[in-house]
Amino acid sequence: MSSLFLLLAVLIAGPASMLEFRYHSNSEMEQYLLQINASNPEVTHLYSIGQSVKGQQLWVLALGLSPRRHTVGIPEFKYVANMHGNEVLGRVLLLQLINDLVRGYRDNETWSLQLLNSTRIHILPTMNPDGFDEAGTHCQYSQGRFNYNGVDLNRNFPDAFAGLRRQQQLREEKREAEVRAVIGWLRTESFVLSANLHGGALVASYPYDNSNKDSELVDGASVTPDNDVFVHLARVYSHSHASMHRGDRCDDSMPFLEGITNGYQWYPLSGGMQDYNYVWAQCLELTLEVSCCKFPPVRELPALWADNKKALLAFMQQVHLGVKGRVFDASGVPVQNAVVEVKGRRNMCPFRTDQHGEYYRLLLPGKYSFTVKTNTLNVPYGPDNYSAMKHDFLLRRVSADPTQSNLPHANLTPADPTPADPTPADPTPTFLLPQKKILI
CATH class of the missing domain: 3.40.630.10 (Zn peptidases)
Structure with a gap:
């Protein structure tokens, strides 16, 4: 039966009733x-x-x-x-x-x-x-x-x-x-x-x-x-x-x-x-x-x-759990693919910000140093309040070449490898920042 016919049947049937305890077919x-x-x-x-x-x-x-x-x-x-x-x-x-x-x-x-x-x-x-x-x-x-x-x-x-x-x-x-x-x-x-x-x-x-x-x-x-x-x-x-x-x-x-x-x-x-x-x-x-x-x-x-x-x-x-937030450049623009690393947690592929400049790091309560900026964050237990601690980072524009210091995002690294190239990226941040067997 096509999805269209199923949807019509659903609309005719009205609101969902109590779900039976049984194995439903696909x-x-x-x-x-x-x-x-x-x-x-x-x-x-x-x-x-x-x-x-x-x-x-x-x-x-x-x-x-x-x-x-x-x-x-x-x-x-x-x-x-x-x-x-x-x-x-x-x-x-x-x-x-x-x-x-x-x-x-x-x-x-x-x-x-x-x-x-x-x-x-x-x-x-x-x-x-x-x-x-x-x-x-x-x-x-x-x-x-x-x-x-x-x-x-x-x-x-x-x-x-x-x-x-x-x-x-x-x-x-x-x-x-x-x-x-x-x-x-x-x-x-x-x-x-x-x-x-x-x-x-x-x-x-x-x-x-x-x-x-x-x-x-x-x-x-x-x-x-x-x-x-x-x-x-x-x-x-x-x-x-x-x-x-x-x-x-x-x-x-x-x-x-x-x-x-x-x-x-x-x-x-x-x-x-x-x-x-x-x-x-x-x-x-x-x-x-x-x-x-x-x-x-x-x-x-x-x-x-x-x-x-x-x-x-x-x-x-x-x-x-942990901490969440966004990374912005000096103009207040969200930065995509910025590395957000926690000291002592060097992942094979660095954790990076998404297209909105967001990062999420699941962490237990404690103090952590982030490499995005020289900050020490005291992270509380977020699940009790249904929200991780929120902390945004504001980055300075920096470059390996001091004469090019006003170029925004000059040192952003490429995105994580795609499945077509599954070799993990170099975990070193290159965004220049201030610091029987039964098978189971």
């Missing part, structure tokens, strides 16, 4: 999203980031006070589910989350108003609709994991840790349609925080998933410059979950202390989505394994939603 899910969007246009916007191999739309519902476009100062957040087609609980959880957010907003419930007033939330309930169509219902061993071309989408992203030969191969490889859609999505939206929902274990996993077996390896973990923030984020989800924090093991799974793990320490993987988000899109992403069973029985869905609801909401609130 067409049913599409109809539900169209219905929610048509009934709540003031806080929702439905858009597609592309199509699957078989041509199914990859629908995203954006929610917020300005759902159609970015608002300066409002961070962008996303949830992605069903990357592996046979790991299906995430689809149910994200549809229920949409339902609750919209209902709460209509009913003027404080928790929903706070989230939607302060955050633009993007929800992609299925990244692999073709795999879902083929999925078996066995708890662990079933078909449907891969996309229609038989590719594991969570091994198909550019990998920052690939060697030079592998880097060249990556440039030449054809990426899967679903992966290309997500990479394009990350280019159009400046996401700050994200999680992708999987199944087959009960744990919050954080980057890195891969390693050069170099200085990033610490006690068997592949540690990012923002490891303290990632551990905090994982704990927020785990300890807000009904049981994840206990670290109970699933069948054929190891126990996890506090219900969290470094991805590489659990098992290394190349081409993962969460590493790509962090390295090239400056978006901190977790992989949330939300159920021991990849395809839980329908009767268990209400309880599983109850287990995860609080955690899903608490994690979204963490997008307000």
Whole structure:
């Protein structure tokens, strides 16, 4: 059925009713999203980031006070589910989350108003609709994991840790349609925080998933410059979950202390989505394994939603950690691609301002020195107030050549590498500034 006919059916049907606890087909899910969007246009916007191999739309519902476009100062957040087609609980959880957010907003419930007033939330309930169509219902061993071309989408992203030969191969490889859609999505939206929902274990996993077996390896973990923030984020989800924090093991799974793990320490993987988000899109992403069973029985869905609801909401609130602001030149013009680095956190690709001159740095409370300007910032705990600390930087015009000191932006570096050239940029700022194995 075409989207036009579905939309007509939705408009005839009227406002969305209570969402059933069951597994909705891809067409049913599409109809539900169209219905929610048509009934709540003031806080929702439905858009597609592309199509699957078989041509199914990859629908995203954006929610917020300005759902159609970015608002300066409002961070962008996303949830992605069903990357592996046979790991299906995430689809149910994200549809229920949409339902609750919209209902709460209509009913003027404080928790929903706070989230939607302060955050633009993007929800992609299925990244692999073709795999879902083929999925078996066995708890662990079933078909449907891969996309229609038989590719594991969570091994198909550019990998920052690939060697030079592998880097060249990556440039030449054809990426899967679903992966290309997500990479394009990350280019159009400046996401700050994200999680992708999987199944087959009960744990919050954080980057890195891969390693050069170099200085990033610490006690068997592949540690990012923002490891303290990632551990905090994982704990927020785990300890807000009904049981994840206990670290109970699933069948054929190891126990996890506090219900969290470094991805590489659990098992290394190349081409993962969460590493790509962090390295090239400056978006901190977790992989949330939300159920021991990849395809839980329908009767268990209400309880599983109850287990995860609080955690899903608490994690979204963490997008307000740290500090946010804008970088302006001496004329008050926002500066795009200005490096905003925090002392002691040297990312493979430097964090840069977006097209609006904005930056967002998720940081735990404390004092931090920024290289944009010789400033020390005392960062409070933003999620309590649904807003990171706001701090703008005003830059002087400087140049390597003193005779050219009045040229604006003379020393801005190029944007981050595109997926066609996945080699990380030189992390040195060049903007001259004052200072069994079951596959999971």
